[in-house]
Amino acid sequence: MATFTFELVSPERVLFSGAVDAVILPATEGEMTVLAGHAPTMTTLKTGFLVITDSPGNGKRVLIRGGFADINQNGITVLAERALPAEELTQDILDREILQAEMHYDATNDPAAKHAAEAAVAQLREAKAALNF
Amino acid sequence: MPSLKDLRNRIASVKATQKITKAMQMVAAAKLRRAQTAAEAARPYAERMAVVLGNLASGITVGPETPRLLAGTGSDRVHLLIVCTAERGLCGAFNSSIARLARDHANRLLAEGKTVKIICVGKKGYDILRRQFAEQIIDFVDLRSVRSIGFEQGDMIAQKILALFEQGEFDVATLFYSRFRSVIAQIPTAQQIIPAQIETGATSSDAVYDYEPEEGEILATLLPRNLTVQIFRALLENAASEQGARMSAMDNATRNAGEMIKKQTMTYNRSRQAMITKELIEIISGAEAL
Numbered sequence: 001m002a003t004f005t006f007e008l009v010s011p012e013r014v015l016f017s018g019a020v021d022a023v024i025l026p027a028t029e030g031e032m033t034v035l036a037g038h039a040p041t042m043t044t045l046k047t048g049f050l051v052i053t054d055s056p057g058n059g060k061r062v063l064i065r066g067g068f069a070d071i072n073q074n075g076i077t078v079l080a081e082r083a084l085p086a087e088e089l090t091q092d093i094l095d096r097e098i099l100q101a102e103m104h105y106d107a108t109n110d111p112a113a114k115h116a117a118e119a120a121v122a123q124l125r126e127a128k129a130a131l132n133f
Numbered sequence: 134m135p136s137l138k139d140l141r142n143r144i145a146s147v148k149a150t151q152k153i154t155k156a157m158q159m160v161a162a163a164k165l166r167r168a169q170t171a172a173e174a175a176r177p178y179a180e181r182m183a184v185v186l187g188n189l190a191s192g193i194t195v196g197p198e199t200p201r202l203l204a205g206t207g208s209d210r211v212h213l214l215i216v217c218t219a220e221r222g223l224c225g226a227f228n229s230s231i232a233r234l235a236r237d238h239a240n241r242l243l244a245e246g247k248t249v250k251i252i253c254v255g256k257k258g259y260d261i262l263r264r265q266f267a268e269q270i271i272d273f274v275d276l277r278s279v280r281s282i283g284f285e286q287g288d289m290i291a292q293k294i295l296a297l298f299e300q301g302e303f304d305v306a307t308l309f310y311s312r313f314r315s316v317i318a319q320i321p322t323a324q325q326i327i328p329a330q331i332e333t334g335a336t337s338s339d340a341v342y343d344y345e346p347e348e349g350e351i352l353a354t355l356l357p358r359n360l361t362v363q364i365f366r367a368l369l370e371n372a373a374s375e376q377g378a379r380m381s382a383m384d385n386a387t388r389n390a391g392e393m394i395k396k397q398t399m400t401y402n403r404s405r406q407a408m409i410t411k412e413l414i415e416i417i418s419g420a421e422a423l
Contacts, residue, residue, distance in 0.1 A: 009181055011284045011365060013174045029345050042189060043345040044354055068355060070185045072342075077181050081358070082284075 002036035005075030006052065008062065010083040015062065016052060023076060024051040025069050026123075034069075034076060041071040046116070047101070047123040049086070049130075050078065061086035063127055065097065065120065089131060098124045137408070140401040144394060151390035157223065158383035165316065165376035171282070172313060172369040179366045182359055183331070188342070189352055190331045200349075202356040205328035206304045211248040213303035213327075214239060215294065217310040217367055218258030219375040220277045225382035227311060227319065227375055228257040234321040235309045239266060250303055254290060254368070282372055287365025294364075295357055298327060310367040311374035317381050319374035326363050329356060 006023055008016040024033045026048030045067045052060040067080035084093065101124055105117035135143075190203065216235045218228045235258070239249045251266055253259035254274040262270060274290055276282070294306060306327035311319045324330075344351055 007177075007181070009178045011175060011178045011287075011362065012171075014177050027345060039343055040341065041343040041345060042185070042348070042351055044351055068185060068351070068358075070181075070188065072188070077185065079178060079181055079185065079358075 004036040004038075006078075007076070008050070008052070008078045008080060008083060010080045015080075015083050015085065016060075018054065020052055020054045021056060022053040023078075024049075024053075025078070026050060026064065027069070034071060038071050038076075040073065041069075043069050043071075045069055045078070045080070047120040049127060050080075050083075063089060086131070091128075094124065094128050094131070098128070137401065137405060140397060140404065144397045144401065147390050147393050147397065151387055151394065154383045154386040154390060158380055158387060161224075161376045161380040161383060165373065165380055167281075168369070168373040168376050169313070172366075172373045175366055175369050179362050182362050186329070186331050186355060186359055189348065189355065200353050200356055202298070202327055202360070203329050203331070203352065206301070209247070209305050211250065211303040211305075212242050213294070213297065213306040214249065214251045215290070215306060215308045215326075215364075216251060216253050216255075216258045216262065217308070217371050218253070218255035218261075219371070220256050220275075221375075222257055223382065224375055224379035225385075227378035227382075228255075229261060230319075230321045231309055231311055232258050232261040234323060235262065236265065238307065238309075238323060239269070252290075252294070255371075276368075282365075282368045284361070284365055287368055288361050290364050290368075291357065291361035294327070295360065303327075308363065308367055310371045311378075313370045313373040313377060316377040319378055324363070324367070326360055329359060 003019040003021055006016065006018065006020040007014065022033055022035050024031060025043070026046055027043045028046050029043070031048070032043070045064060047065045048063070050062045050064050052062065054060070062080075063084045063086065064078070064080040065082040067078060067083075070077045070079075084097075098121060101117055101120040105114060105121060108114050108117065214235055216231065218231050222228065235251070239251065242249050249266070249269050251262060251270045252272045252274065253262060253270060255276060259270070259273050272293065274293075276286060279286055297303060298306070305325065308324045308326050310322060310324075312322045314320055342348075
C-alpha cells in the first residue's frame with residue numbers, strides 16, 4: 001500500500017512524524033480519511049480522535065482538541081491545538097478537558113463559539129464513553 | 134593600610150558571595166537545559182504554522198474581505214509594543230538590552246508623531262520602562278507565579294492583544310523579546326506580529342487547494358492562532374535566553390570573586406609577613422642595644 005508522510009505537531013512537541021498508510025481526521029465538516037495521493041486540501045479540525053494507521057490493521061488514536069490539517073503533495077501536516085495520545089489518556093485528564101470545554105461554553109456569548117464548545121463537550125463525552133471510563 | 138582582621142573579614146565575605154554566585158550559576162544551568170528543550174520542542178509547530186500560513190496567504194489576494202490581522206487596518210498611527218522581559222534580575226544585560234531596543238523603537242515612533250502604547254510582560258521590563266513611559270504603558274502581565282511557561286500563558290496574552298485590536302485600540306503590534314542563539318549570545322529582537330508578516334512563496338506548489346470550510350474562514354481562525362503561537366514562542370525563547378544570560382553573568386561573577394580572593398589573600402599574606410619581620414627587627418635591635 002502506498003504510504004505518505006504524516007506529521008502531528010502540538011505547540012509543546014512533535015507527536016508523530018513518519019510514513020503512514022492512512023489517517024482519519026476529525027475535520028470540522030465531518031470525519032475524513034486521507035490516503036496517499038489526496039488532493040491538496042486545507043481544513044480545520046474539531047475535537048475528536050485522529051486515527052493514524054502506519055501499518056495495515058494497526059491504528060493509533062490521538063485525541064485532539066481543534067487545529068488545522070494541511071494536505072499537499074508532500075504529505076499531511078496536522079497542527080493540533082492540544083493533542084493527547086489515547087494511551088496517555090486517563091479519566092482525570094478527560095474530566096478536566098470536559099470541564100474546560102464546559103467553562104468555555106459558559107464563558108462565550110457568540111453563537112458560533114457556543115455551538116463549537118457544545119460540540120466539543122459532546123465529543124469529549126463520546127471519547128470518554130469510547131474509552132470505557 | 135587595613136589591619137589583618139579587616140583583610141580576613143573581607144576575604145570571608147567575598148568567599149561567601151562567590152558561593153552564592155556559583156550556586157546561582159548551577160541553578161541557571163539546570164533551568165537552562167529545561168528551557169532550551171522546551172524552546173526547541175516548540176519550534177516545529179511555529180515553523181509549520183508559518184508554512185501553512187504562507188501556503189494559504191499566497192493563494193488569496195488582499196481585498197476588503199481579507200482579515201484585518203493579515204491586511205492591517207490601513208493606517209499605522211497607533212503602535213502597540215509588547216515588551217517581554219524576565220521577572221528577575223541578576224542576569225547581566227538581558228533585561229536592559231530588550232528594554233533599550235523597545236525604548237529606541239518607542240522614541241523613534243514618538244518622534245514621528247505616532248501614538249505608542251506598551252504592554253509589559255515581566256516585571257523587570259516594566260520597572261525599566263516605567264521611568265520613561267509611565268503614561269504609555271497600558272498593561273502589565275505578571276508571570277511571577279508561573280513556574281513553567283505553557284501554551285495557556287501565550288494564549289492569555291494573545292487574547293488580551295486581540296481584544297484590544299478588535300476595539301481598534303492600535304494599528305500595528307510589535308513584539309520585543311530575546312532570541313536564544315547560544316548560552317553566550319542572546320539577540321534582542323523586534324518582531325511585527327500585527328499585521329502578520331508572512332513569507333509567501335515558501336513552497337513552489339501551484340496546486341489548487343481545496344478548502345474546508347472556506348479559505349476566508351480558515352484564515353480567520355488561523356491568524357489568531359498564529360498570534361498565540363508567536364507569543365508563546367517568544368516567551369519560551371525569552372525563558373531560555375534569560376537562563377543563558379544569568380548563567381554567563383554568574384559565571385563571570387564567580388570568576389571575578391575568585392580573582393578578588395586571590396588578590397586579597399596575597400595582600401593579607403604580605404602584610405602578615407611584614408608584621409612578623411617588623412617584630413623580629415624590633416626584638417633583634419632591642420637585644421643589640423643591650
